[in-house]
Amino acid sequence: MGTTTSLTHIILPLLILTFSLSVSARPATFLQDFRITWSDSHIKQIEGGRAIQLILDQSSGCGFASKSQYLFGRVSMKIKLIPGDSAGTVTAFYMNSDTDNVRDELDFEFLGNRTGQPYTVQTNVYAHGKGDREQRINLWFDPAADFHTYSILWNHHHVVFSIDDVPIRVYKNNEARGIPFPKFQPMGVYSTLWEADDWATRGGLEKIDWSKAPFYAYYKDFDIEGCAMPGPASCATNPRNWWEGTAYQQLNVLQARRYRWVRLNHMVYDYCTDKSRYPVTPPECMAGI
Template structure:
C-alpha cells in the first residue's frame, strides 16, 4: 500500500511537471526534471496516529488497518471529525474516500483545509464538500475557496459525480501553491484557481490544517434543504484511507515554514500540462452543475478572476447549468475512460 501511494505521488508530480516534458524537449531538460522528481520524498500514506488528531465524535471515529483507515460516522447523537496535527503552508493533500451508502440526504462529508481556529475573522479555506444523496440520484460535490475571511464572497462550484462514490474509494486531492490551487478527483484536475493581483488577500495565503468531518446539514445540503437527514438509515459512515500530507509544516514557535528549498520550489512552480488542462475542460463541460462565475444574481459583475466567455450561455442567471432536468440531474453527465487525463 505504501509503495503504491509513493508511486501514485511520483506519477502525479511528474504530470505536474510535464510542461517541461512536452514533445521536443531536449534530453537534458527531461533528465533534469526526472532528477528533480527523484530527489523528492516519496511519502507513504500517513497513519492516523502519525499525522492526525480527533476533533469530536468520541466513539463515532474508529481506526482500522493499524490506523491507515479512518471511519467517521453520523448518528442522532453526534457526527465526527479529525484534523492534521500540523499546519502547512502550501503542499499536496489527498485522501481516498468512500461515502455513506443508500439514503444519505442531508449528510455532509467534508475534506478541507482551514485556519479558522487561528484566524477567526480572517480565515482561509479550501473545501471539498459532499452534499448528501438520495438513492438513485447523483452525489453532488462542491468545491469552495475562501481567503482572508471572504466568506461573503462565495467562490463555490458544484458537480454531479458520474460514479457511485459509495461503492468504492475515490481519491480527492488539493494542490496549493503560492499562486494557484488545483482540485483533483481520481487524479483528474477538476478546478484551477490562479492568483490574480485584483484578488489580493482573498487568495488563501496563511498556514492551514487539513480536516475531515461528517455532520448534519439538513437545512441546506440536499436540494437546498428539501431533503433532510433520516436517522432510520443511521449510522452514516464515511471511510478515509491513503491519507497524504506533503507540504511545508509551520514551526509552532517561529511560525516559519519548515521544508527543503527544492520541495517549496516544486509546490510554487506547478503548472498543468496541455493534456491535463484538456481533461479538466472536458470534466467541467460535462459535469459542472453550478459555477459562481455564472451566477449573475449574486454577482451582476463577475469577480475579477472570472474569465466569462461564450460558455456562459450554458448557465442560467442563477449559475445553474441549463442542462439540468426537473429532478436536478445533469443530462450530459456520462463519462467514458477516454475522458481521463491519465
C-alpha cells in the same frame, strides 16, 4: 474526454523530487498525524490506523484534523462515501487556517443524495476571510462503491482540486490584479461528517431519513506532502519544493483536457454565473479563475 472508461485508464505520472528536511514526505497515518476534534466515539480506527470509519447518527457527527499545519504542498485522502440514501449529510475534506476574521480555507464538501441520484461535490475557496466562491459538480462515478482519491495542490501559482488525478477546479493566484490568494497563513487538514439537511440536498428540500442511520464514511491512504509549520522561513518560498516546480505551475495538456471535460459535462453550479447572488461578476471570475 469522451467516456468514463477513457478517464479511468489514463494515469498521470507524479514526479517526486528531493525533499528538504522541513518537508513531510512519508505517508501519513491517522495515529501519528491526526487528532479527533469532536465526538471520538463516532470515529473508529481500522486496519491498524491506516484507515478510519466516520459515523453519523442522531446523537452526533464527528471530525478529525492534522496535528500540524502546512504552508503550501499537496494533501490527499482516499474516501468512500455514504452509500444509498445519504440526503442531508455532508462529508467534508478541507484545509483551514483556523483563524476567525481572515481565515483561509480550501473545501471539498460531498453533498448526500437520494438513492439513485448523483453525488454532488461542492468546492469553495476562502482567501483573506472572503469565501462564497462555491462551485458544484455531479460526480461521474459512484463514490460510495469504492475508494477514490481526492487531493488539493496548493502553491504560489494556484490551488487545484482533483479527483483521481482529474482536475475539477483551479483557483489562480491573481494578486497582481488585487484579488486575494491564500499564501500567508499555514493551514491544517480537516475532515468532518455531519448533518446539514437545511441546505445540503436540493437546497434543503431533501431531509435526512434517520431510519437509514447510522451513516458511515471511510478514509484511508492519508498523504501529506508539504511544509510543516513552524518551519524555517525558506519553507514557504523555496522553489525547490516539488509542488512549486514548473510542472505544477499550470495544468499540462492532458490535465487541461480533463478539466474542460469536467466543466462542460458535470458542472451544475458556478457562483461566477449566478446573477441573483452577484449582479456584478466577481473580479476573480473576470480574471479567468
